[in-house]
Amino acid sequence: xxxxxxxxxxxxxxxxxxxxxxxxxxxRLIAExxxxxxxxxxxxxxxxxxxxxxxx
Amino acid sequence: MAMLTTHDPYAPLNPAECVExxxxxxxxxxxxxxxxxxxLLEWLxxxxxxxxxxxDFYEQFEFDLRDVVLPPALAPLVDPAMLxxxxxxxxxxxxxxxxxxxxxxAHRLDPGQRIGIHNDMREGGExxxxxxxxxxxxxxxxxxxxxxxxxxxxxxxxRILRPVSGSAIGFAIGPDSHHAVxxxxxxxxxxxxxxxxxAGRA
Numbered sequence: 001x002x003x004x005x006x007x008x009x010x011x012x013x014x015x016x017x018x019x020x021x022x023x024x025x026x027x028r029l030i031a032e033x034x035x036x037x038x039x040x041x042x043x044x045x046x047x048x049x050x051x052x053x054x055x056x
Numbered sequence: 057m058a059m060l061t062t063h064d065p066y067a068p069l070n071p072a073e074c075v076e077x078x079x080x081x082x083x084x085x086x087x088x089x090x091x092x093x094x095x096l097l098e099w100l101x102x103x104x105x106x107x108x109x110x111x112d113f114y115e116q117f118e119f120d121l122r123d124v125v126l127p128p129a130l131a132p133l134v135d136p137a138m139l140x141x142x143x144x145x146x147x148x149x150x151x152x153x154x155x156x157x158x159x160x161x162a163h164r165l166d167p168g169q170r171i172g173i174h175n176d177m178r179e180g181g182e183x184x185x186x187x188x189x190x191x192x193x194x195x196x197x198x199x200x201x202x203x204x205x206x207x208x209x210x211x212x213x214x215r216i217l218r219p220v221s222g223s224a225i226g227f228a229i230g231p232d233s234h235h236a237v238x239x240x241x242x243x244x245x246x247x248x249x250x251x252x253x254x255a256g257r258a
Binding site: 016017018019021024026029030031032033034 | 170213215216
């Protein structure tokens, strides 16, 4: 159920948090998180990285 | 009116930016009270019971805060009343009603580790996430960026966030909530990961 949001500012957060996308070896970053890095990965996009906690 | 006898470690959380696309999320420059953040970081570095977890697409050290006895200074972090206040901030910011059930897990990323692109979806699982960064200061060359995507294509980047200590991102988990953490090259990157459940689903 949705409730009315109270805080909804579209003001930009601190730019300190944002890394400009056209910077710092972007292709390296993409390669680091690409699924095809690992040939054994199934559908990682539908995977919850804390899933194991629920299987203890 | 009941007196609040425990200080609220989440009092500083004040979302500075709310975004609707490619999925609903918000950013906050600071989530924890400075004294709580300092005590927590020191405890994570020295005494926390880390366990290495390895899966198909990530490896990292983690533990569930429900499984440990926290030092008194950190106990408010998992105090039900404090987590309830945090939950209400999530509800107010993202516009969803959440159940009282909240989970808190600590994660540690060491150099060489990363988390591949994923969306946190799990049938019947948590529906909302809050991730708080804690570290001694990471430079851009240290990596460990929180990356948000427009799709499941790793090249389709929406935004890249620096792991600024104390900052937080909260989001609604869904088919489009694709995110990842780039490889950490230097330093240690800690996060507190809070999981919430939509009301009526927990």
